[in-house]
Amino acid sequence: MAKVYAMIADGTEEVECLAVVDILRRSGIGTVLVSVGPSRSVVSSHKVKIEADAVIDDSDLSDGDVIFLPGGMPGAENLSACRQLIDALSQAVADGRRIAAICAAPGVVLGRHGFLEGKTATCFPGFEKEFKGGSYTRQGVVTDGNITTARGLGFAIDLGLELVRLLAGEEAAEDVKAKIQYS
Numbered sequence: 001m002a003k004v005y006a007m008i009a010d011g012t013e014e015v016e017c018l019a020v021v022d023i024l025r026r027s028g029i030g031t032v033l034v035s036v037g038p039s040r041s042v043v044s045s046h047k048v049k050i051e052a053d054a055v056i057d058d059s060d061l062s063d064g065d066v067i068f069l070p071g072g073m074p075g076a077e078n079l080s081a082c083r084q085l086i087d088a089l090s091q092a093v094a095d096g097r098r099i100a101a102i103c104a105a106p107g108v109v110l111g112r113h114g115f116l117e118g119k120t121a122t123c124f125p126g127f128e129k130e131f132k133g134g135s136y137t138r139q140g141v142v143t144d145g146n147i148t149t150a151r152g153l154g155f156a157i158d159l160g161l162e163l164v165r166l167l168a169g170e171e172a173a174e175d176v177k178a179k180i181q182y183s
Contacts, residue, residue: 001028001029001030002029002030002065002066002168003029003030003031003032003063003064003065003066004024004030004031004032004064004065004066004067004068004163004167005031005032005034005059005061005064005066005067005068006020006021006024006031006032006033006034006068006070007034007036007056007067007068007069007070007079007085008033008034008035008036008050008052008070008075009035009036009037009042009075009078009079009082010037010042010043010044010074010075010078011043011044011045011072011073011074011075011076011077011078012042012044012045012050012070012071012072012075012076012078012079013044013045013046013070013071013072013075013103013153014044014045014046014048014050014072015153015156016070016071016072016102016103016152016153017033017044017050017070017072018050019156019157019160020068020070020100020156020159020163021033021160022160023157023161023163023164023176023180024160024163024164026176026179026180027164027168027172027173027175027176028168028172029163029164029167029168032053032054032059032064033050033052033053033054034052034053034054034055034056034059034061035052035054035055035056036055036056036078036079036082036084037055037078038055038057039055040053040054044072044075045072045073045074045075056082056084056085057084061085061088061091062088062091062095064092064097065097065098066097066098066099066100066163066167067085067088067089067092067097067098067099067100068099068100068101068163069099069100069101069102069105069109069110070101070102070103070105071101071102071103071104071105071108071123071152071153072103072104073104075104076103076104076105076107076108076109077108079105079108079109080108080109080112080113086109086113089109089110089113089115090113092146093115096146098146098148098163098166098167099115099147099148100148100149100150100159100163101123101147101148101149101150102123102149102150102151102152102153102155102156102159103123103124103127103150103151103152103153104123104124106121106122106123106127106131106149106150107123107124107127107129107130107131108130110147110149111123111127111128111130111131111132112130112132114132114133115147116131116132116133116134117132117133117134118134119134119135119144119145119147120134120135120136120137120142120144121134121135121136121137121142121144121147121149122136122137122138122139122140122141122142122149122150122151123136123149123151123152124151124152125138125151138151139151140154140155140158141155141158141159141162143162143166148162148163148166150162157180157182160176161173161176161177161182164176
């Protein structure tokens with residue numbers, strides 16, 4: 001079975017994170033919510049308290065098929081500042097594993113650290129200035145090779161479904177769409 005690590009930090013946009021986690025878990029994909037801070041307890045960008053499954057210090061992200069980065073500010077900045085996460089993303093790229101990001105995270109994390117070099121990606125408008133060597137598109141969800149990005153909260157369900165399609169196939173994605181009444 002596929003496995004996804006969904007990263008979370010203080011200031012993460014909660015719906016972008018949890019909508020994707022929900023879609024993945026509904027499809028049967030093992031999804032672990034990992035805090036990049038010292039505590040499993042995280043306070044989102046809209047002051048919602050969320051309890052992660054694990055903290056990054058106690059996690060080995062190398063067995064995941066995808067590392068997912070939600071947006072939100074200052075959540076994306078907090079993800080970008082986490083050296084362990086950036087190292088895990090570098091290893092994932094080297095191993096040919098997938099990375100996904102939404103809203104500010106494609107620019108603030110992936111672009112800033114060079115993961116979008118030669119890739120086409122999307123993000124919340126304005127954060128594309130961080131796309132070092134990458135091309136920006138206003139599409140809602142974009143997969144270019146092993147990188148999948150989404151523009152913002154309004155595309156969180158679409159991002160989750162795209163990840164299900166990539167990891168479990170079109171039939172699995174269509175099954176989740178039907179179950180959640182998404183057309």
